[in-house]
Amino acid sequence: MQRIGIIGVGEIGRAIVEGLLGGDGEAPEVFLSPRGARVAAELSGRFEGVRVCAGNQEVVDRSELVIIAVRRQDRHEALAGLKVGDDKLVVNLMAGVSIDDLRRTLATGAPIVRAIPLPAVRERRSVTVTCPSHPVVDALFDRLGGALPVADEDDFNVFSALTGTLTAHYAYLATLTSWAAGHGIAPDAADRYVRGLFQNVGRSLSDESRPLRRLAADHETPRGSNERIRTTWFDAANATALKEALDGLLTDLR
Incomplete structure (x- = not known):
C-alpha cells in the first residue's frame, strides 16, 4: 500500500x-x-x-x-x-x-x-x-x-474492552509510588524503583512458553510477600469487580 x-x-x-x-x-x-x-x-x-x-x-x-x-x-x-x-x-x-x-x-x-x-x-x-x-x-x-x-465483531469488542484497562495499570503504579512516598521515600526514587520493577515484569511477558498464571506462580513464594498482596488485595471480590466493570464496558461497545 x-x-x-x-x-x-x-x-x-x-x-x-x-x-x-x-x-x-x-x-x-x-x-x-x-x-x-x-x-x-x-x-x-x-x-x-x-x-x-x-x-x-x-x-x-x-x-x-x-x-x-x-x-x-x-x-x-x-x-x-x-x-x-x-x-x-x-x-x-x-x-x-x-x-x-x-x-x-x-x-x-x-x-x-x-x-x-x-x-x-x-x-x-x-x-x-x-x-x-x-x-x-x-x-x-x-x-x-x-x-x-x-x-467477528463480537470477539473484536472483547479485545476492545481489554484496552480500557491500560490507564488503570498506570494508576496502580502511581499508587505504589505514592504509598512509598507516604512512608518517607523520595518521590523520584520511588518512581524510579517502581518503573524498573515493572519493566522487568514486562520483559518476562515475552516468554510466551508460559501462560500468564504460570508466570504469576513462578514469581511467587508460598506464604511470601507476593502471595500475601495477591490474596489479601487482589482477592475474589476484587477480581469479580474488575470483570463486572469490563462487562459494562463491553455492553456499551456492542
Whole structure:
C-alpha cells in the first residue's frame, strides 16, 4: 500500500505515522487531515512524504487506504458528506462503531476493516487486533508489530474492552509510588524503583512458553510477600469487580 490517508491525527494517528516512516523498508506516502493541525504539521515537518491536506475529502481522494481515527462522538461531524469510492480500503479505529454503522455514515461499498492499534505501534512492537482479516490491512499492522485477526465483531469488542484497562495499570503504579512516598521515600526514587520493577515484569511477558498464571506462580513464594498482596488485595471480590466493570464496558461497545 503506497498511499495512506489518516483522518483524525491524534495520539494513535501520530503513532502510526511514526511507526510506518521511522522504520526500515519503503515508506508510503501519507496524507493527513487538518483535524489535529498541530500534530499533523509537526509530522509533515519531520517526515518526507507526509502531507497535510486541505480537508478530509482530499485525504480520501489521494489515498488507497483511509484510516479513520476520530473520536466516536465526533464521527458524524468529521465524516459528513465524505465521498468514499468503492475502490478504497477503509480502516476504522473508532471504538464502539461497527462496520455497518460506519458503512451507513459513509454510504460506501468499500471494504471496511476495524482495528485496535495501540501507541506502541510507533516502536513497531504492538499487536493490533483486526476484523475481519484483510491481507492489506494485516500486512500493514504486521509491519507495526503484528496483526491479530478475529473472525467477528463480537470477539473484536472483547479485545476492545481489554484496552480500557491500560490507564488503570498506570494508576496502580502511581499508587505504589505514592504509598512509598507516604512512608518517607523520595518521590523520584520511588518512581524510579517502581518503573524498573515493572519493566522487568514486562520483559518476562515475552516468554510466551508460559501462560500468564504460570508466570504469576513462578514469581511467587508460598506464604511470601507476593502471595500475601495477591490474596489479601487482589482477592475474589476484587477480581469479580474488575470483570463486572469490563462487562459494562463491553455492553456499551456492542
